[in-house]
Amino acid sequence: NAGVTQTPKFQVLKTGQSMTLQCAQDMNHEYMSWYRQDPGMGLRLIHYSVGAGITDQGEVPNGYNVSRSTTEDFPLRLLSAAPSQTSVYFCASSRGVSGANVLTFGAGSRLTVL
Amino acid sequence: DQQVKQNSPSLSVQEGRISILNCDYTNSMFDYFLWYKKYPAEGPTFLISISSIKDKNEDGRFTVFLNKSAKHLSLHIVPSQPGDSAVYFCAASADSGGGADGLTFGKGTHLIIQP
Numbered sequence: 001n002a003g004v005t006q007t008p009k010f011q012v013l014k015t016g017q018s019m020t021l022q023c024a025q026d027m028n029h030e031y032m033s034w035y036r037q038d039p040g041m042g043l044r045l046i047h048y049s050v051g052a053g054i055t056d057q058g059e060v061p062n063g064y065n066v067s068r069s070t071t072e073d074f075p076l077r078l079l080s081a082a083p084s085q086t087s088v089y090f091c092a093s094s095r096g097v098s099g100a101n102v103l104t105f106g107a108g109s110r111l112t113v114l
Numbered sequence: 115d116q117q118v119k120q121n122s123p124s125l126s127v128q129e130g131r132i133s134i135l136n137c138d139y140t141n142s143m144f145d146y147f148l149w150y151k152k153y154p155a156e157g158p159t160f161l162i163s164i165s166s167i168k169d170k171n172e173d174g175r176f177t178v179f180l181n182k183s184a185k186h187l188s189l190h191i192v193p194s195q196p197g198d199s200a201v202y203f204c205a206a207s208a209d210s211g212g213g214a215d216g217l218t219f220g221k222g223t224h225l226i227i228q229p
Contacts, residue, residue: 042221105150
């Protein structure tokens with residue numbers, strides 16, 4: 001019963017470097033999303049996907065790319081990291097796409113950009 | 115423009131007493147509300163939810179009240195226990211609109227239960 005698995009848990013990058021945060025779920029959930037949590041800002045939606053091959057932007061998409069080639073995986077790519085992307089990132093999934101569906105979150109990935 | 119507001123960044127309550135966490139929203143399209151609980155170094159976990167067709171939902175020690183006219187909801191925890199110490203996020207969704215653009219979260223309230 002792994003649920004939502006995020007890797008890595010911690011990462012330090014230099015400005016301009018690229019990296020991918022991995023997210024995998026084993027619950028056959030249709031909907032997957034990425035949030036970032038910053039102090040005093042709550043959780044803000046970056047990108048989401050309602051199924052394989054379908055992605056869309058959330059509230060704060062700039063600087064991030066996503067793809068959904070399989071139901072299970074939803075990686076988040078930072079093409080050129082900036083200090084403003086220092087944050088804790090959470091991947092989440094749910095069975096359905098409506099807001100009434102409960103999100104299952106991963107444990108988070110803490111990213112520091114120097 | 116903050117659509118979901120949790121105006122108390124932190125709240126300290128004695129063990130055994132009632133904890134009341136408040137949340138206000140501005141978007142009248144929101145019709146589904148959820149509370150998530152978060153411990154340090156963990157992801158948020160679902161606690162309780164309420165649809166706009168109800169004004170109260172109860173689950174054990176946790177009760178959520180919704181006042182649509184005031185655009186206000188509250189989470190009551192009775193009695194409060196040390197394990198309830200966590201950050202609580204209020205979230206809202208315009209479910210009738212599909213909800214696929216995700217939930218809108220408040221900034222969170224850090225609840226501290228004092229022994």
